[in-house]
Amino acid sequence: MKDETRFTSRIAMPVRSMAHRFTYVGLIAAAFGLMMIGKVDAVLMERARTLVTDSVAPIMDTISRPVENASQFIRKVEALWGMYEDNESLRGDNARLIQWQAVARHLEAENIALRELLNFSPEPEAGFVSARVIADTGGAFAHSLLLSAGSRQHVSKGQAVITGAGLVGRIAGVGTRSSRILLITDLSSRIPVVVEPGRYRAILAGENTDRPRLIHMTPGATLSIGDLVVTSGHGGAFPVGIAVGVVSEINEKGALVSPFVERDRLEVVRVVDFGLDGILRAQPIEERPISAPAGSDQPEANATTGAGNEVAPESD
């Protein structure tokens, strides 16, 4: 018995600790390896990602429901609190909007008449898939959300995700019953946009902050705070004219855009299938010469930035 203990402490313990150390170092190397593979083969990693998210999606769907209900309840109580003020401001809004409605009706009629005159080919009808947000990535690095719909619900990669307020992001990965949205604020998000009212073309680049930045502006463009930013539809990834946000800050480095969509309020979003082929599904992007200098580290980002080539050379 005593010998046995001595044996354990003398030989077995060091061997065991050495084995432990070996495993530890091996795992560190594996982590580095994963990072390298992720950098080299993004497609493979995305597939691995969707495999895991797909299997956890039902659990997260279940957990997120009561939290959503609680937050809805809190919001209702808050709404009760400010009901009088809300009513007053809504009445004012209503009066204003009725005027706008008249204007819009008039414009619509005029539009139809003009289209008939010009034989304008209408844009394709859009299909929608509504889905619940089941996970919001906790963390300072990636800005993405998980959705409770996947390829089973005909969600596919590259589709635009919107709410009533405007553009949320695009589908970056699809599993059978879950999918991942890359928000417009994410570091690797590049979206071709147009800044109203001058119709200046630009690329909206996420920076992992709350406000993405406009890059590759049309040279000589003059922006002012409050200018509306909408998708331009260049590259075929997004349809034309989805509201994105307003220009909220202009400094020497460029302009920052405040998105219309509040990430923390997202509960149900719409994945939009505009029937566009999209540059993300067309593969021969690699062959095209890509001169865009920023954000060319990921193939998806490449695709969108590549589309921006036609937009404009860099202005700053």
Added chain:
Amino acid sequence: MKPTFGQRLDTITRNSLPVLFTLVLVVVNVVPLHIPGFSRIVPVLPLMAIYHWAVYRPELMPPLAVFSIGVIHDILSGAPLGVNALVFLTIYGIVVFQQRFFTGRSFIIVWLGFGIMALAAAVESWILVSILSESIVEPRALAFQYILNVGFFPLLAWLFMRWQHFYLRSE
């Protein structure tokens, strides 16, 4: 006396609970809370769990489990794959290596230790993500996240302590 099958099953279940609970924390970490601005600075719950078990019962949290938890955390949070796996392993390694420093210390010291470790984790992940994305990543959200990490730790640690007491008593 040899333990019966039921006893052995009981031990296995009980020993794997810390890892399983940490996995639950990984999932809880990404549940949307609908609090404005919170999702970007939400505290890294699995880091606290890994630190806690590395300090008190490292044998219940083997390196392979730490690695897997990190990878799953990366996958669910959308971070570059491998970053949190490496960060968690580093913290785990340092704590286990400095085991003697932590044994029998008061909670304040353990908390202080977590403060230092969480800082190391934040800096390490910031450097890694910056290298991987080939740009300087905005560090402000990370700083707030660090403060929340340190502030949140006692709550989770208290929970783990209660569990551990129960666990030790029934052993």
